[in-house]
Amino acid sequence: MTSATLRSRAWKLLEMVTTPLLPSDYLDLVSPLRAGADLRGRIEAVYPETGDAATIVIRPGRGWRGHRAGQYVRIGVDVDGVRLWRAYSLTSPARRQDGRVTITVKAIPDGKVSNHLVRRAKPGTLIQLDQATGDFVLPQATPAKVLYLTAGSGITPVMGMLRDTEFDDVVMVHCAPRPQDVIFRNELHDLVADKRLRLTEVHTDTDGMLDISRLGELVPDWAERETWACGPAGLLDAAEEHWRDHGVQERLHTERFRPSIVVAGDGGEVTFSSTGKTVDADGATPLLDVGEESGVLMPSGCRMGICFGCVTPLKAGAVRDLRTGEITEAEPGVLIQTCVSAAAGPCDIER
Amino acid sequence: MTAIDPTAHLTAEQIEELGRELDAIRDEVIASRGEKDAAYIRKVIAAQRKLELVSRGVLLFSMFPPAWLIGTAGLSVAKIMDNMEIGHNILHGQWDWMRDPKIHSTTWEWDHVSPADQWKHSHNELHHTYTNVVGKDNDLGYGIMRVDEDQKWHPFHLGQPLWNFLNACFFEYGIAAYDLELGRNLSKHRRKNPEFRARAKAVGRKIRKQVLKDYVIHPLLSGPSFLPTLAATFTANLVRNLWSHSVIMCGHFPEGVQVFERRSIKGETRGQWYLRQMMGSANISGSKAMHFMTGNLSHQIEHHLFPDLPSNRYAEVAVKVRALFEKYELEYVTGPLPKQVFSAWRKVFRLSLPNRKPEVETPDREQELVAA
Ligand code: FES
Numbered sequence: 001m002t003s004a005t006l007r008s009r010a011w012k013l014l015e016m017v018t019t020p021l022l023p024s025d026y027l028d029l030v031s032p033l034r035a036g037a038d039l040r041g042r043i044e045a046v047y048p049e050t051g052d053a054a055t056i057v058i059r060p061g062r063g064w065r066g067h068r069a070g071q072y073v074r075i076g077v078d079v080d081g082v083r084l085w086r087a088y089s090l091t092s093p094a095r096r097q098d099g100r101v102t103i104t105v106k107a108i109p110d111g112k113v114s115n116h117l118v119r120r121a122k123p124g125t126l127i128q129l130d131q132a133t134g135d136f137v138l139p140q141a142t143p144a145k146v147l148y149l150t151a152g153s154g155i156t157p158v159m160g161m162l163r164d165t166e167f168d169d170v171v172m173v174h175c176a177p178r179p180q181d182v183i184f185r186n187e188l189h190d191l192v193a194d195k196r197l198r199l200t201e202v203h204t205d206t207d208g209m210l211d212i213s214r215l216g217e218l219v220p221d222w223a224e225r226e227t228w229a230c231g232p233a234g235l236l237d238a239a240e241e242h243w244r245d246h247g248v249q250e251r252l253h254t255e256r257f258r259p260s261i262v263v264a265g266d267g268g269e270v271t272f273s274s275t276g277k278t279v280d281a282d283g284a285t286p287l288l289d290v291g292e293e294s295g296v297l298m299p300s301g302c303r304m305g306i307c308f309g310c311v312t313p314l315k316a317g318a319v320r321d322l323r324t325g326e327i328t329e330a331e332p333g334v335l336i337q338t339c340v341s342a343a344a345g346p347c348d349i350e351r
Numbered sequence: 352m353t354a355i356d357p358t359a360h361l362t363a364e365q366i367e368e369l370g371r372e373l374d375a376i377r378d379e380v381i382a383s384r385g386e387k388d389a390a391y392i393r394k395v396i397a398a399q400r401k402l403e404l405v406s407r408g409v410l411l412f413s414m415f416p417p418a419w420l421i422g423t424a425g426l427s428v429a430k431i432m433d434n435m436e437i438g439h440n441i442l443h444g445q446w447d448w449m450r451d452p453k454i455h456s457t458t459w460e461w462d463h464v465s466p467a468d469q470w471k472h473s474h475n476e477l478h479h480t481y482t483n484v485v486g487k488d489n490d491l492g493y494g495i496m497r498v499d500e501d502q503k504w505h506p507f508h509l510g511q512p513l514w515n516f517l518n519a520c521f522f523e524y525g526i527a528a529y530d531l532e533l534g535r536n537l538s539k540h541r542r543k544n545p546e547f548r549a550r551a552k553a554v555g556r557k558i559r560k561q562v563l564k565d566y567v568i569h570p571l572l573s574g575p576s577f578l579p580t581l582a583a584t585f586t587a588n589l590v591r592n593l594w595s596h597s598v599i600m601c602g603h604f605p606e607g608v609q610v611f612e613r614r615s616i617k618g619e620t621r622g623q624w625y626l627r628q629m630m631g632s633a634n635i636s637g638s639k640a641m642h643f644m645t646g647n648l649s650h651q652i653e654h655h656l657f658p659d660l661p662s663n664r665y666a667e668v669a670v671k672v673r674a675l676f677e678k679y680e681l682e683y684v685t686g687p688l689p690k691q692v693f694s695a696w697r698k699v700f701r702l703s704l705p706n707r708k709p710e711v712e713t714p715d716r717e718q719e720l721v722a723a
Binding site: 013016017018019020021025026029078080081082083084301302304305306307308309311323324326331333334335 | 374377378381384385386387388389390397400401404443444447448449450451452453455456457460461462463471472475476479480557560561563564568569572624658659
């Protein structure tokens, strides 16, 4: 018998000992970061960066497979008791000695998770982690000249790159409303002092928005540079157009943050994605009825919100609780009770 | 179905107003649910796991009587916590709002021979929707007992004190059978129904796992303490069953609780539904520890009004609900555990016999019920 089969038999036996729970339910009590556990991390420190941004130092569990500079990670944080998932760029170099990783978060107005992380997160807290992903990364072959074009918190993935790999010739153009809003400003200026970086700060409150068509005035050789750009959609759209117009689009790499913002309305187009049906629904009819009327097989029970026999994943969009008026937006792992929820705008129900 | 309808003095408008006031109580709790509540259930779950682990550990040495006693007591409490404050409430979806897939009504499994999903159907759906409606709510007498004067008496009912006692001892099996609607489904042609067979198989699997764990694996692990550990686990299961049966009997059986007719719920409004839950349930009074050990089912009335609110909030909700009972001049049936258990058992005994002849002019409430 190989050791793998031996181990799996031992595990089976252990499962019989702990049924109906799993051995991991007990192990999680003592060692939530162990190898083989669901991937989690522990917040070890929180450092303020600017008035509304902070760097969170995370010790990932043993199952963490590492990351490449520029990638992001999805984290699940409990805010007011509710688990919410968001993606943040990793700002630590890939091979940090102590095995920890950092994300740098800017609190956005009404952002539940970002405000929680920046202002309330405490060292010692466990969070849920996914493996790092994303292809906004540096190539294997070293480019001769590099340009980083960033705005606001778009600097975070680029900072991960900057800290990870040194190039001979690096220029950065970074936009932020005011000098004090520039995340990592001291570190950037240290790099400049060491002549390892040429930096142009655009302070949009005083200088106005960056006009990409005049990028040549700031970086004359921009078209020869391998460029990584990250920031709001407007900036990226303009950059893509500019690079395309000059026929050098293959030199531009962009990273876009959360593209879609859910606008909660009243009623909307409901997609039952497993069945492939799409129907219009008003804002007052329970989705359970909407589904049944269009011939989708919907599980149900009490039909009044008490039995939880109708819970179904909400894949996209938003729904309104007909009892409380509360809006629920789609996020991975969000289940809704279809008997007491109505469409609040277009939505996608997994049925 | 009692002779005197205790809600007769309420107008239709009052009943709807009552419903709105209850909705407001519910909204308040939902708006204030948060970190503290999440921390509460996590703490309870962690405590239960530690207690079970330690108790099982102690039982490895159960050939020594003090170890047997401590281990058995600990395991009994752990099993009660698992079923009552944790399992029952999570399976009601009370903690789904946390969006933690590990503490969720769709993923939770409990230390019980009835698989969670089957129990959710018969309990959350049938019992909670049709609370105390004769013929629709099988919790009324679990299909083996007569619990209301209007139910037809049959000589079989003579034995119901005994059935009830046996049901209490092996309550988890009783529940599993009841979730399967065994009585009805064992008839010849239903037995072959593939859906029923699949469910019966699932129950079989669950029973096998539970029995294997409690009566084979853990005793074997105890080596020379095999037999004492076996006896300990049996005792713990027995204690848990007797306890949960008692608590649950107190929820709907004590005197003063109303039972409803099928036709009375036709076209029921939200207010009327609430009213039925109020009149169909009974509480147990007592200390904090007592409420905890009953999984807050001691707040049965509040639980039936708001089955999906987190259990740790029922105590504060109860104060407001009770005030509404007073406002609308309704009877809030409650009492200490021994009194409620006694009351429920007395009913079981009384109704094992056919109804007495109606008596004339009975001023006292108890008598009225008997006469009904
Ligand atoms: S059908 Fe019972 S909660 Fe939706």
